[in-house]
Amino acid sequence: MHKSIEIDERIFQDAVKFYGSLFSLPPLASKVYAYLLFDYDKVGITFDEFVEVFSASKSSVSTSISLLLNSELIIDHNKMDERKRYFFINDGYKKIRFEKIVQKMKDELKLLDDLEHFKKNHDGHDEKMEAYKALLNKNIIHIQESLNKL
Template identity: 90%
Template sequence: MHKSIEIDEKIFQDAVKFYGTIFNLPPLASKIYAYLLFDYEKVGITFDEFVEVLSASKSSVSTSISLLLNAELIVDHNKMDERKRYFFINDGYKKIRFEKIVQKMKDELKLLDDLDHFKKNHDDGYNEKIEAYKALLNKYIINIQESLNKL
């Protein structure tokens, strides 16, 4: 079997490190994700190609693919006339990722509001830094949501 896509080794290694850190992925899952980044034409990568190209065991590749599928980082498709599954980057994940970021910011705002309410009941002091931080969070939430609507 040959590689169905061309990769740049340095960019691949940089992507493995970056996405492993960003998505908190184990090394092999990060390699699979980084490899899929080079599938510009969306031909899809088969399980067997991952095993061969990454020199990994079938069980390790299977575990890593399951993790990536469950995290919605990748998707799979079967072609009509074949039994093989083809794997692709989940283009919708960018939107999912930022929706999760927005939700975390909203959760933090609620927590800060609850703390602020509690503090006001016990202290007449007003914390300008907290208010500035909350304003910044609100600004970013609006900005990200407007950008998400364009995706």
């Protein structure tokens, strides 16, 4: 089995499990993503290497790569003098991921405000809900400040 990068099997398996769960990836897509994490020099991994390393069918690898590309977890490049595509981790995804998290928190805050407005017509104040909303707001501010540094 030819590998253009060196991997640690234990870390690889931990990454497969973690990112598979985090991003709700099927097993092969999770393996492709985890494998790309070890491409520290950003040389890129070819389609053929994935097929060989994972002993998977071309259609399965193609489906996994398409899923990862569509979800913006990876990117691809063609080198000027070659037809092969090289795949890389999308370093910009970290920012995209947290922007999505912030948006979900903002959406939840709006929903909670709407519910609270509706609830005022029925009964009293909910201190736990106010504490939760304050926590959401603090986290939104903190994440946005950190995103500005990326």
